[in-house]
Amino acid sequence: DILDAVLAFFRHQQQQNGPLAGKSVLVTAGPTHEPLDPVRYLANRSSGKQGYAIAAALADLGATVTLVSGPTTLRAPADVTYVACETACQMLECVKSAAPFDAAVCTAAVADWRPEVQAGQKIKKISRDxxxxxxxxxxxPDILAEISAPGPQRPALVVGFAAETEKVEAHATAKRQRKGCDWIVANDVSAGTGIMGGDRNQVVLITAQGSERWPHMPKEEVAQRLASRMADWFTET
Amino acid sequence: DILDAVLAFFRHQQQQNGPLAGKSVLVTAGPTHEPLDPVRYLANRSSGKQGYAIAAALADLGATVTLVSGPTTLRAPADVTYVACETACQMLECVKSAAPFDAAVCTAAVADWRPEVQAGQKIKKISRDxxxxxxxxxxxPDILAEISAPGPQRPALVVGFAAETEKVEAHATAKRQRKGCDWIVANDVSAGTGIMGGDRNQVVLITAQGSERWPHMPKEEVAQRLASRMADWFTET
Known part of the structure; x- marks a missing residue:
């Protein structure tokens, strides 16, 4: 209706003047599903909430955002180009097709492994045992590592995510170096934290300069704070 | 509000006079998720839509419905007792706790197998290869077979579901005998059919008397037709 159109107009005005205007940013989000047969698959727990919130926050600051997402139940944010995929291999293809980007934020919980064989028909259970x-x-494929690899297409700023269940900072710091990304946003997804699938998050931002623990806050606020840090980085660079 | 209350009142009136009034019915629905570690799991494709629609249709005919459901994104229907679970073992426990029932409709896509070992911490990927x-x-556990097993607690009518990708009738007919259930509702979930996750279904009802192909119709109509057939069965018995 008219109100929506007026609001969208002002949002676009604000975005055009935003600190990330003119920057193209890739966000990957959600889990990947790796089929074993037509009805079974290996999956990762990931609601996609944090990634979708980051895509929205970056668009609010004026970035041209491409959100490449595995299967989630979330609605794509307004003002982002939305690309749906299912497996890790498909996600990599989607990312390559949409490249290059000025920055990338890889929140997707990409499955590290997939079944070697995918049966064309449902694997039948014949007897009880x-x-x-x-x-x-x-x-x-290691999508974060591929995006982070040196080369003419490498985004100026690559942000990875690390979901850990123990030794969060140590594992995430090692991951930053191993993957070759610039920043890592690490969180503890142990069952007790309620972060996995929940609406709040508690993260540690790890850069070459060290680590910085952010307070427990809604995923939207983590997203806004990260988007704003990225805008500062581009301004300072 | 008031309108909702009035509608609920008339719905309850109608249910109390329904052909399944006084009958307790179990419906299982959704997939099960079988953890490999805190963030990875093996899953089955199942939206739960057909099972939730059946629970609602049975309640409309006056049945006292317990819906035991694996993880879905659906809202529990009104007027049913909703029990959430995640794994096949948990689903069996929930079913046992709520037994006995006059009838059972097992639509859940229960995972046939689970990982032998569940790691307490996330399995780390150390190097690329x-x-x-x-x-x-x-x-x-084979929940349908356990419910169908002869004994004082066996429901009078047990309906199983079969999701097949080939030789639908032959596989489903064999499944009816193997599991010991009374009826099987079979459908073809091959990728091309759009049935998996979709809003329509095309099923074959298999009983001791033979098989009967129902037309392609919305999942709600499949549900109403099945609930009505169950009511007829109880009336005739």
Whole structure:
């Protein structure tokens, strides 16, 4: 209706003057699903909430955002280009097709491995104790590492995410170096924290300068704070 | 508000006079998620839509419905007792706790197998080509077979579901005998059909008397037709 149109007009005005206007940013979000057969798959827990909130926050600051997302139940934010995918391999293809970007924020919980074999038909259970052969796994492409690799297409700023259940800072600091990304946003997704699938988050931002623990806050605020830090980085660079 | 209250009043009146009034019915629905570690799991594709629609249709006919559901994004129907669970083992426990029932409709896509080992911490990927040992599987409890097993607690009418990707009638007919249930509702969930996750369904009802192909129709209509057939069965018995 008219009110929506007026609000959208002012939002676009604000975005055009935003600190990230003219910057293209990739956000990956959600889990990936890795099929074993037509009805079974290996999955990662990830609601996609944090990634979708970051995509929205970056768009609010004027960035041209491409959100590449695995299966979630969330609605795509307004003012972002939304690309849906299912598996890690598909996600990498979608990212490559949309490249290059000025920055990338990789929040997706990409499955590290996928079943070596995908059966064309449903694997039948014949008898009660009939158990199929163990599921052999193969490594999926490492999307964060590929985006972070040096080269003419590398985004100026690459932000990775680390979901850990123990030794959060140590694991995430190691991950930053291993992947070659610039920043890592790390969180503790242990069952007790309620972060996985929840609406709040408590993160540690790890950069080359060290680590910085942010207070417990709604995922939207984590998103706004990260978007604003990225805008500052581009301004200072 | 008042209108909702008035509508609920008339719905309850109608239910009390419904053909399934006084009958307790179990409906299982949704997929199960079988954890590999705190962030990874093996899953089955199942939106839960058909099962939730059946629970609602049975309640409309006056049945006292318990809906035991794995993880879905659906809202529980009004007028049913809703029990949430995640794994096949949990689903069986929930079913046992709520038993006995006059009838059971097992629509849940229960995982046949679960990982033999569930890691307490996230399995770490150390290097790029570091692939964990194959995932060994163990058989999950067969909830439909357990409910169908002869005994004083067996529901008078047990309806199973079969999701097949080939030879639908043959596989489903064999499943009816193997599981010991009374009826099987079979459908073809091949990728091309759009049934998995979709809003319409095309099923074959298999009983001791033979098989009966129903037309392609919305999942709500499949639900109403099945609930009505169950009511007829109780009236005739």
């Amino acid at each position: 009939d158990v199929p052969a163990p599921i052999r796994l193969v490594a999926n | 570091d692939v964990p040992a194959p995932i060994r599987l163990v058989a999950n």
